[in-house]
Amino acid sequence: EPEVTQTPSHQVTQMGQEVILRCVPISNHLYFYWYRQILGQKVEFLVSFYNNEISEKSEIFDDQFSVERPDGSNFTLKIRSTKLEDSAMYFCASSDGSARVRSYEQYFGPGTRLTVT
Amino acid sequence: GESVGLHLPTLSVQEGDNSIINCAYSNSASDYFIWYKQESGKGPQFIIDIRSNMDKRQGQRVTVLLNKTVKHLSLQIAATQPGDSAVYFCAENASRRGSTLGRLYFGRGTQLTVWP
Incomplete structure (x- = not known):
């Protein structure tokens, strides 16, 4: 059965550093999303992406965040300057x-x- | 604003018993509801969904009930098995222009533990 894959499984970074989280969505899918879950809390929507542009974003998704589909398979989330609360x-x-x-x-x-x- | 919450954070049941997990939502505009199961170290896994024009939907060993009057959603698992032990989330979506491809709002989750 096709599945969404993500790398890395665990990323440790220092405050202020940039990180890129990578995803390979299911191959024939057209809509892509990022959510986050702070430990012990509920899953929160960050952003949705369709037709090579952001279709919706939450208040969490500020200027420090960006998404990209650099090729036909990857979908990335970049955090420019990480904070502890990320x-x-x-x-x-x-x-x-x-x-x-x-x-x-x-x-x-x-x-x-x-x-x- | 929209919010989805759960009545009980934990639920323990005996193997073979039926489980009922509850969820309340506040956005009356929500018209699509989903239950997800999340096992430790994994992402949410789709279990069953229901649209607001229905009040009941059945799957394999699972049933979702929707009461729009009191904005309440429940997940019933029949003959609960140890493999059902996980955190269960309800999620809602308010469609835009008839599409349910938008953001999901998740509840906080209920930890279901099944004892042998």
């Missing part, structure tokens, strides 16, 4: 988005645990 599990998700049945279901990757020290 420590969280970051999940990538993708949706089919076609007219087929159940195309709206969001499939989640296993996550990248980001630790900012």
Whole structure:
């Protein structure tokens, strides 16, 4: 069964450093998402991406965050200058988005645990 | 603002019993609801969904009930098994222009533990 993959599984970085989290969505999917989950809290939406542009973003997704689809397979989340409060599990998700049945279901990757020290 | 929350943070059941996990939501504009299961170290895994024009939907061993009057959602798991032990999240989506491909709002999660 196709699945969303994410790398690395764990990233440790120092405050102020830039990090790039990588995702490979399911190959025929058209909609891509980033969510995060701070330890012990609920999953929070960050951004959605369609047709090579951001379609929606939350208040969390400020100027320090950016997303990119550099080629036909990868979808990346960049945090320019990490803060301690960016420590969280970051999940990538993708949706089919076609007219087929159940195309709206969001499939989640296993996550990248980001630790900012 | 929109919020999705859970009544109980933990639920312990005996193997073979039925489990009921509850969820409350506050956004009356939400029209699509999903239950996700999250095992330790993994991402959320889709279990079942329901649109607001329905009040019940059944899957394999799972049933979702939606009560729009009181903005309440529940997940029923029949004959609960040890492999069902996980955190369960409800999530909601308010469609825009008929599309449910937008952001999901998640609840805080309920830890289900199944005892043998």
